[in-house]
Amino acid sequence: MHPLFDKYFGMCPLVTVIRGVRPGEAEAVGEAIFDSGIRIIEVPMNSPEPLKSIEKLAKLMGDRALIGAGTVLNRQQVADVKAAGGQIIVSPNTNTDVIAASVEAGLVSCPGFFTPSEGFAAIEAGAHALKLFPAEAATPAYVKAQRAVLPKEISLLVVGSVKPELMGAWIEAGANGFGLGSGVFKPGKSVDEVRESARAYVAALPR
Secondary structure, eight states, X not given: OOHHHHHHHHHOSEEEEOTTOOHHHHHHHHHHHHHHTOOEEEEEXXXXXXXXXXXXXXXXXXXXXXXXXXXXXXXXXXXXXXXXXXXEEEOSSOOHHHXXXXXXXXXXEEOEEOSHHHHHHHHHHTOSEEEEOOGGXXXXXXXXXXXXXXXXXXXXXXXXXXXXXXXXXXXXXXXXXXXXXXXXXXXXXXXXXHHHHHHXXXXXXXX
């Protein structure tokens, strides 16, 4: 549990991953996503000049949204993201060193996991939420089985080719929210298209 994550995830249980975004377009893309109702935005570290985009978004959003980085693989990146104004660290894997560094820095930690062993290792290292990745290799039934043992207070996000029409089944199985990638943003997509895609996901959330 982390108060910042609880605040923004409570407003909308979606995280938008803007992989490939460039600093010159980050603010316009961020505003389009914010307009849809989504309040957590992640810039993957393998995007062009990610720290510049994170810095621009953090300054633009202030306390309106939670901005951070994805594909964070080591302690130095955690420190760099914090220096840029980022407040959430998302990883594709269960790297307990990255999790510990994030917690020590006062940042939200949301590591990737796929098995119960990885999930519990992440929780023991201090993770505030878990990212089931890649969801393409899982099913709602898999989430239901994981939820039978994982602590209920830890939010579980499903990430990987999530379709709006399938979100209800994942939520019913025990997922708390989703990470959205190319379904919302990919290089070359216009700001209006990003806004429209994001709104479609928000509208499809079970009420």
